[in-house]
Amino acid sequence: xxxxxxxxxxxxxxxxxxxxxxxxxxxxxxxxxxxxxxxxxxxxxxxxxxxxxxxxxxxxxxxxxxxxxxxxxxxxxxxxxxxxxxxxxxxxxxxxxxxxxxxxxxxxxxxxx
Amino acid sequence: xxxxxxxxxxxxxxxxxxxxxxxxxxxxxxxxxxxxxxxxxxxxxxxxxxxxxxxxxxxxxxxxxxxxxxxxxxxxxxxxxxxxxxxxxxxxxxxxxxxxxxxxxxxxxxxxxxx
Numbered sequence: 001x002x003x004x005x006x007x008x009x010x011x012x013x014x015x016x017x018x019x020x021x022x023x024x025x026x027x028x029x030x031x032x033x034x035x036x037x038x039x040x041x042x043x044x045x046x047x048x049x050x051x052x053x054x055x056x057x058x059x060x061x062x063x064x065x066x067x068x069x070x071x072x073x074x075x076x077x078x079x080x081x082x083x084x085x086x087x088x089x090x091x092x093x094x095x096x097x098x099x100x101x102x103x104x105x106x107x108x109x110x111x112x113x
Numbered sequence: 114x115x116x117x118x119x120x121x122x123x124x125x126x127x128x129x130x131x132x133x134x135x136x137x138x139x140x141x142x143x144x145x146x147x148x149x150x151x152x153x154x155x156x157x158x159x160x161x162x163x164x165x166x167x168x169x170x171x172x173x174x175x176x177x178x179x180x181x182x183x184x185x186x187x188x189x190x191x192x193x194x195x196x197x198x199x200x201x202x203x204x205x206x207x208x209x210x211x212x213x214x215x216x217x218x219x220x221x222x223x224x225x226x227x228x
Contacts, residue, residue, distance in 0.1 A: 034216065043117070043204055043219030044156075090156065099144060099210075100169060101217065103156040 002027040004093050004104035012110045013081045021076040021107045023091030033074040034092040034101065035065055044090060050074060061085070081111045117220035119205050125226045131193040134223045137186055138207030146217060147180055147190050148204040156204075162188065195227045 003026045013019045025031055032051055036044040048059025055067045065076045074091060088108050092101040118137040126132055138145050146161040160170040165182045173180070177196070182188040192199055202224050206217040 036219075041221075043221050044206075044217075046216040046218070049216055099163070099215070100146065100158050100161050102158075105155045 002031075002093050002102045004091050004102055006089075006091055006104035006107045008107050009105075010108045010110060012112065015083050015111050015113050016080050019076075019078050019081045019085070019109065019111070021089050021091075021109060023074045023076065023104060024072050025074060025091070025093040026072065027093055031074075032094050033065070033067065035059065035063070035074075035076050036090045036092060036103075038088040038090065038106075040087075047076070047089075081109075083111050083113050085109060086111045117205055117207055117218055119203075119220035119223050121223060122221065123224045123226075125228065126195055127228050128196055129194045130227075131191065132195045132199075132225060132227075134190040134203050134205075134225070136188045136190070136205030136220060138188070138205070139218055140186070142207035142209045142218070143185070144208045144210070144215065144217075145182060145188050146206040146208075147188070148206065149201045150204060150222070151201045159190070192225075195225075197227045200225055200227050 005024045007022055034049045035047040037047050038044045047063050048057050050057045050067045058064045063078050065074055067074050088106050090106050091104040094101050120135045143164050147159040148156055150156045159172045160180045161168055162182045180190045202222045204219050204222045206219045208215040208217045
């Protein structure tokens with residue numbers, strides 16, 4: 001079975017500082033990994049994905065994520081946080097045998113001005 | 114494209130009533146997913162379809178829940194009879210198969226409150 005863990009319920013960071021939102025995963029085969037963002041009263045929006053290739057993946061709004069196979073992690077990063085980045089972030093995984101995604105519990109990012 | 118469309122956006126009903134949630138996927142997408150989001154359980158996959166055929170309904174909570182996709186542009190999720198514990202935000206998402214991985218496009222959700 002595939003699973004995702006987001007160990008932090010909330011991450012607080014000051015505007016302009018770098019941010020990291022953590023994610024670890026477990027799958028039986030090769031992982032396909034995703035990050036989504038959810039703003040209040042909205043659906044989830046796709047940020048970026050890792051399928052294969054470069055371990056550093058760049059996505060929307062200046063976000064990037066680093067795939068680490070040995071640590072089974074896929075942490076979301078941004079060099080300089082904005083107040084408008086405050087939202088709920090979800091990591092998701094699927095293995096090559098399934099089409100459906102398994103989502104983590106979500107991490108609330110709070111960027112203080 | 115208008116994106117994934119869900120209706121209604123909000124639904125308040127009384128326990129025991131039938132509830133029908135509707136979804137129109139993005140044109141050309143051949144996968145459709147229904148999710149439920151609650152504070153306690155997070156985001157759960159209920160069921161998904163490929164080319165209008167249900168592929169995996171293992172996440173459907175019980176027989177009170179049913180989902181259909183009569184054609185490529187419409188799907189429904191029905192709860193009959195509804196119970197207070199069904200209160201949640203229900204999301205529909207669609208995707209098309211991309212070599213290696215498919216990002217899902219989510220609708221705005223339907224907030225269901227069962228009194």
